[in-house]
Each structure stands twice: as structure tokens, then as C-alpha cells.
Amino acid sequence: MRIDVLTIFPDYLAPLDLSLVGKARRSGLLDLAVHDLRDWTADRHRTVDDTPFGGGAGMVMRPDVWGEALDAVLADDDAGQPAVLLVPGPGGEVLTQRTAEELAGARRLVIACGRYEGIDARVAEHYATRPGVEVREISIGDYVLNGGEVAALVVIEAVARLLPGVVGNPESLVEESHGAAGLLEYPVYTKPPEWRGHAVPEVLTSGHHGKVARWRRDRALERTAARRPDLLARLAPDALDPADRRV
Numbered sequence: 001m002r003i004d005v006l007t008i009f010p011d012y013l014a015p016l017d018l019s020l021v022g023k024a025r026r027s028g029l030l031d032l033a034v035h036d037l038r039d040w041t042a043d044r045h046r047t048v049d050d051t052p053f054g055g056g057a058g059m060v061m062r063p064d065v066w067g068e069a070l071d072a073v074l075a076d077d078d079a080g081q082p083a084v085l086l087v088p089g090p091g092g093e094v095l096t097q098r099t100a101e102e103l104a105g106a107r108r109l110v111i112a113c114g115r116y117e118g119i120d121a122r123v124a125e126h127y128a129t130r131p132g133v134e135v136r137e138i139s140i141g142d143y144v145l146n147g148g149e150v151a152a153l154v155v156i157e158a159v160a161r162l163l164p165g166v167v168g169n170p171e172s173l174v175e176e177s178h179g180a181a182g183l184l185e186y187p188v189y190t191k192p193p194e195w196r197g198h199a200v201p202e203v204l205t206s207g208h209h210g211k212v213a214r215w216r217r218d219r220a221l222e223r224t225a226a227r228r229p230d231l232l233a234r235l236a237p238d239a240l241d242p243a244d245r246r247v
């Protein structure tokens, strides 16, 4: 997969050199480039924003600069792969594990990180008509950030870990939160068996795999019912067996 990120704060994406994503880049599993939007400005002040039509506070990012940058990045592709143009924003579709799975199936992601009050709306409008480009406005949650870079980091991590070969043990992708039947994760423990007077639940040291599996499912159900009843409501009817009703 190829990911291009456009931003006026390239250093904000420095964490993408670290850990799992950094390893995927170095091993060639992920081709990721971060571009400074100001490289496509034409004035000596490298201006990327201007005052909003209709008045109001703040500034809006100019469509002409974004157009030059996106045309250049999208054209830089020898195989003419279709691209998903992600535009982070508080009004976008909220990122879920399902979204991450969809995006992990794309050949190319281009992430346009806005700042100020956002990017001129005509940019998303224009590229939505571009053959081979699908535009998706993405929110990472119902809170307001100052720009798209943090959202880009979240999307890239959530997607990169789903790419084949990136995570050492693919099994760990199966039993993950919002994964195992859409439930929250169960509590996890490691050595020592007792720590500051807190013991590890006995069942986990019993060696009885069936009981461990049941205990984990019960805890996941309890947590989901307590913290995210909305996820329970979304479960397929057959996802819960009769024994689950007793939790």
C-alpha cells in the first residue's frame, strides 16, 4: 500500500518513523511519503490560507494550492492505481474498525491534512469527480482538533496494522476489541501472579482453556454492556449464545 500525507506540519508525522509503522516502511510493506503543502505555493510567503467568503473568524485553506499539490501527488503513480483521498474533519464519517478494514484494502491513500477552519469545500468536491479517486471525509471522534495531522496518525496506525505481514502474529488481529464479535476487550494479566495484594483471577492459571475462553467472553460482555451498550445493540442476533444472556 502507498500512503501520501499532505500537511503544513510535516514534523507532526515524525512518529510514523517509529514502531510498527516505521518497521512496515523499512521492510517495504508500506510505502509512505509525507509532503509539505507549502512546496506547492507560488508566493514568497508560501501562503496556504485566506479569509473566508461570507465572513467569520479564522482562515480557510486555499483551493489553488491544494489543487496543485493533489494533482502532483495523484499523478505520481506509475500504475495509475485508484486512490482514496481522505480528508480528516470533525464533520466526517466517524472512523471505526470496519472503516479501517475497508481502507486497508485500498491500493493508495492520500491524506489531506487541513488546518485553520478547514480546506475550501471545492477541493473535496472537485476530486470527487476525478476518475479513479474516491473522496472520504473522516472524523476520528466527536471532539474538535486543530488540524488533520493527529487524525492522519490514527488512521495510518489503524490501517497499517491490518496490512499482511505488518503485525507479527496475525492471530492477535482476530481477538481484538471491536473484533471478537464486536465486543470490547477482556482484561489481560501477566506475571507476577500477585502484585501489591492483587491476585490474577484463578481461572487464568487453571490451564483449563475452555474455562479461560468462557471467562474472557463473560468479561468482554460485561465490559461492553457497562461501557458500550451501543455495540451490543449492533451485534448480529446469533452473535450471543443463550449462555451469554446470564452475564
Ligand SMILES: Nc1cc(-c2ccc3ccn(Cc4ccccn4)c3c2)[nH]n1
Binding pocket: 088, 089, 090, 113, 114, 115, 116, 117, 118, 119, 138, 139, 140, 141, 142, 143, 144, 145, 146, 147, 148, 149, 151
Ligand atoms: N475528529 C476530528 C477531526 C478534526 C479536524 C480535522 C481536520 C481539521 C482541519 C482544521 N480543523 C479545525 C476545525 C475546527 C472546527 C471546524 C473545522 N475545522 C480540523 C479538525 N477535528 N475532530
